[in-house]
Amino acid sequence: MKKIIISLLILLELIQAKELKIIALDWTMAETMMMLNSQPLAVGDKRIYNTWVKEPALPQSVKDVGLRVQPNIEYIINLKPDLIITSSLFIIDNHILKNKIKIIDFYQNKKDVYTSINEGVLQIGIILNKKQEALEFIKNTKLFFESSKKKLxxxxxxxxxxxxxxxxxxxxxxxxxxxxxxxxxxxxxxxxxxxxxxxxxxxxxxxxxxxxxxxxxxxxxxxxxxxxxxxxxxxxxxxxxxxxxxxxxxxxxxxxxxxxxxxxxxxxxxxxxx
Structure with missing residues (x-):
């Protein structure tokens, strides 16, 4: 019995440690994932990501699912993602994928932008099982701004x-x-x-x-x-x-x-x- 329980615990840890295959349709989602040291499986409009975002750079292995506003649904399905994260501006209208889509809005709520961004980062941190890393980045960013403001x-x-x-x-x-x-x-x-x-x-x-x-x-x-x-x-x-x-x-x-x-x-x- 004890061996069975230990085996189940090991299996549970392996499941929790499994890195989710996540498509970040929105560049903001991709940036946040990379910021938290988690590579997206694919992004939308990867071909022009460098022109507008530039950093953090996306590894070559990250795939391009086409336009953010109109991604290649068949290709997305073939990639078999565990999850698709995007904003309400780039939502995919597809019944096959609807249960895999998570909407995270950094700029759509009525709170101030800085608070909204922090909330979005935390949400993605929780999805990636990196809540502490997200909180640490939020904290360090706040300290950076406070320190910089005093010097300017x-x-x-x-x-x-x-x-x-x-x-x-x-x-x-x-x-x-x-x-x-x-x-x-x-x-x-x-x-x-x-x-x-x-x-x-x-x-x-x-x-x-x-x-x-x-x-x-x-x-x-x-x-x-x-x-x-x-x-x-x-x-x-x-x-x-x-x-x-x-x-x-x-x-x-x-x-x-x-x-x-x-x-x-x-x-x-x-x-x-x-």
Whole structure:
């Protein structure tokens, strides 16, 4: 009897230790899994992940299930995942897979963005059986922001933008990941308009740049669909107005990302304003 009980306990431990085959349809889910040292089986839009997210890099062995908004259902079924994690923005409408889908929204609830991201990280940590690791990352991130805030004495308003094309830009409000990072660092967001979309991003015309104070610091998030330094030299509008007298370009950071994206942005921002 004792041997049977020991065998059952060993079997239970093996089941609990089994690494789940998880498809992270949303990049935010993939980032969080990698952050917690857990590799997804597959992701959506892997081919352009590097262009928009970049870090953490996905191993080559991670498979691509097609578009996040319209993944290859047959391929997903053939991969035989234990679970599919995604956001409500990329939900799969398929009766065969519905019992395998877990919705985790980092940006959809009405709480502040920073709290929402922390809750999303914790949820994924629990799914991965890495609750303590998730709590530790949340704690360390909080300490990082508190320590950084005490050291900063920067007073200029900061506008965080991303070019859509030569005449239009995305700009990030306090309800975005970038805006939340500014708030945690005690820095002023130059754009105080509220938006109703999930990620706290607004689209503005290049003419709207004239409305910002002259002392505004512009942070441009890559990718940029043209060479910005050349455009600033050649475009008469930019030459005349000197809008981007004080600007820095940052490498791609996922604007709807998780805590790793938030920390990366904060660290890179600190480097260019200190």
């Amino acid at each position: 004495h920067y007073t200029k308003p900061i506008a965080i933008v991303q070019f859509v094309d030569k005449k239009h830009l995305r700009i990030y409000t306090k309800h975005s990941l970038f805006g939340a990072a500014l708030e945690q660092l005690g820095l002023k967001n130059a754009y105080d308009k509220n938006t109703n979309n999930a990620w706290g991003v607004d689209i503005i015309s290049f003419l709207d740049l004239l409305k910002f104070p002259k002392e505004t610091k512009f942070i441009v998030i890559k990718p940029t669909p043209f060479k910005l330094d050349e455009e600033l030299k050649q475009n008469p509008f930019y030459q005349k107005m000197n809008i981007f007298q004080d600007y820095n370009e940052l490498e791609p950071i996922w604007s709807a990302g998780s805590l790793m994206s938030m920390r990366r942005f904060a660290k890179e921002l600190i480097e260019v304003i200190e």
